[in-house]
Amino acid sequence: MTSVPYSQHVPSDPPASLDEKSFVGDESSATPSPNNGSVISELTWTDAEERAVVRKIDFVVLPLLFFGFYVFQLERGNISNALTDGFLKSVGITQDQFNTGQALLYLGIILLEIPSNYMLQLVGPRIWISFQVLAFGLVGTLQAFQKGYGGYLATRIMLGVTECGYIPGALFIISTFYKRSELATRNAIFFIGNGLASATTGLLAYGILPLGARYPHLKGWQYLMIIEGCMAMFIAILLIMLLPASPHIPKPLILPIRLWTPRQEEILLARMVKDDEVNKKSNHRLAIKDITGTLSNWRVWPHVLIAICLISQTGALGTYGPTLIKGFNFDTLTANALSSVAGWIGLVTTASFGFFSDRTRIRGPVVVTGLALVWAFWVAFQQKSLSTDRWLKYGLQIMVQGFSIPSHPINATWLSLNCRSPQERSVAMALFIMAANSGALVGSQLLRGDDAPLYKRGFKVCLCLISLGFLVAILQHIQYRLSNRRIERRQQGQEESGEYVETVSKWRYTI
Template sequence: MTSVLHTSQGPSPIPGSPDEKSLVGIETPLSSASLENTSGNELTWTEVEERAVVRKIDFFVLPLLFLGFYVFQLERGNISNALTDGFLKSVGITQDQFNTGQSLLYLGIILLEIPSNYMLQRVGPRIWISFQVLAFGLVGTLQAFQKGYGGYLATRIMLGVTECGYIPGALFIISTFYKRSELATRNSIFFIGNGLATATSGLLAYAILPMGTRYPQHKGWQWLMIVEGCMALFVAVLLLLFLPASPHTPTSLFLPIRLWSPRQEEILVARMVKDDEKNKRSSHQITIKDIIGTLSNWRIWPHVLIAICLISQTGALGTYGPSLIKGFNFDTLTANALSSVSGWIGLVTTASFGFFSDRTRIRGPVVITGLTLVWAFWVAFQQKSLSTDRWLKYGLQIMVQGFSIPSHPINATWLSLNCKSPQERSIAMALFIMAANSGALVGSQLLRGDDAPLYKRGFKVCLCLVSLGLLTSIIQHVQYRLSNRRLSRRKESQVESLEEQVEHVEWKYTI
């Protein structure tokens, strides 16, 4: 089968699933430099050629972004493992002071997410996120030497500032390389980087924390931060050397490496233009009007609320997960190792949900299913919180954590596919990441010292938040379906001239 990209003017529908957005309008000649050498009025390619192009994205671009997310999560999450190794006593802070520092980390991300996204557009996502990984790698390494409440607060907020733009920047790069029908799986794979960090952080802690005994010049938690900080610095070098900017600029920043042949570079751009005419441009500058327009789009905010509700309870359990397991009467190293199991469950569920969502082109029901499972496990976990069976409590806790992961990337994809322009998508994804960090900020305050060790109040709040997220996702799915019905009725009732039909733009919301 051969794909064709027409470069002549005239109305030509862009193919798409009924579950995806569809734009119909006037196509104009391609302005991309990568298509200038195309002879005639159209570029044709076979499915075999396109698969070869996509494979190179899958094996070079996506893994680099995946590794960046992996070390990103290690740097912000290794403090939960440090808690089991006497971190609070070593630094000289209380549990509530610890929660305040965690809140500052997320507050720094929230406040700087939009400015960071603006800078990302100005200097390019490749340069911006590569240097961000370098920056948070340095902060993550040096936080091993923090001391006192002031030093702890300073390192937390600096880590938040340096991490603030990585996720939306990476998601933006992914959206420029993959078609809409390919996004859910790739976004899920990207978010598996987060899950893999959760799955391996406990195992890394199990291996690194004993270094405090073998090399007593530093404590075990300090060695943990030094080693994992150096891992982030290594990934930053990989990004700087090998990450291509976009299909329009498919070369690395410093090395003259071309992953695709000239023919494949043409297909790389053309396949994206065929998927969405707005992908013709190699850059999409954001204006104040774009920001205001996105903020005033009420359909974005339910996705934001879902993210806040989901991540708040995930953040609470993520921060105190190893400590909770240790409280079930496990020793320090065993608790850290056992805490990794939820991450492995998350890897399987995230990959499965993402694959199913792309194959069926269903987004909302997948999010609803994931939240329903999380809600059910939370009910069971809360009811068994007073049980003396440590393995039962442990099993329910890791199921809550493992099934909390997959709905988040699908929700991100759901939001992305319902954005009407690259500018709106970029700003919306920044809002989405701000929402996730707002949820993490809320989660950092749910499990407090005066509620320990059973956290009855905190767990009830977590269950209420999941319930609100589930209800919001159901309402959002229903409103998209009703909106599409209204659009279909409006289209059927309109009687337009030929010229008006050419100018007409049809929008179909992804459900």
């Protein structure tokens, strides 16, 4: 596992000014300059120059990935809005058959997550994820014409196959452009794309579903899927034209433009190498030992279990959110509009948690706090599930959904910061997304037809799952703290005996 070093690399010569930073290396290990291929032996830059470089990442790379995640979630989640517009009857399936199709979507993602991550390393992240957005946009558009149980299953499995690598691929790109101290905020902003989709999908449905009555040759839910599928394909075109590959290859794939000046390209790469020496390499191909090494690292698995527990209950409420609100005695369009409020709450909580985590450099306690809030709202929601007060039940439901969002990206950052190499981080992120989709698969089966409309059994299972995730997060934080104490004691013992082990002295888990 990677850790945060006790001390950072110290330049051999002092910087020219108090706000100036240095990247110093010898010619044997230096990285070629991204603009002219010369060896960087020494590079200095000011805080103002670095801020200018980061601003361009924030306004080009991050928004492209953000909107890719936005349309990703629209394609996956618009079926929950379609349910309120007679989707089951139009296609000719039952609720339990619908749940089976949802499970197949997540199963496709789970089975192909690591192979997709291998392709990501093989062809490059910008090519692979751009292709994936184009592919799931096309599938999302064509699913408007599905008919029958077989057609429904086919479209769901194809959507899962085409979506399988986007999230880990995007997280990998983010980790190559941002320093470790910047990751939590940027990962949180990236996951806000998911929250924004949740916040606007109900509003989009409110505006698009009535097209079925105005132009009756298609159903409202069909217009919804066609329009949102075309949105995804448009974002894919932007990714192909504008997304740079990495600090080593900072130019877009298609357009002959430079996003950064030659000087800024040098700073873009040097600041990442200064943050972590493994960023010197431009090629981080996966080997079998990287996969087996990550799988055998037991500290990865608590993060995986937390993700499964958190996403399982989120997935259950996300899929049936508008339907549950409609069951509180709201009409179809109102239920879709009201369902978007949870997403807006999620936007605020995700941004706040991510900003706080980066400013304080605290990960574990932030995850624990988020899960504690979700657990408390679940207890209240489950207790009031039989209430006749529709606004009380609605308020508790959206609070559960809104506060379920922020812990997930912080957990991803927590795991990422404890990976020792880009390869291990890549496999760990694939496992993490597999875990999230495993949770969504579990969640797709929690609210069954024989438990409707109150879902007493389903809600109890959701509460048990979030309780388990809450407990595991506490234990994971404790074990990281104890591990750091053991490392400190070992280091002190080596210093007293005159020994020095570089790997031990630099080792420290992120907590």
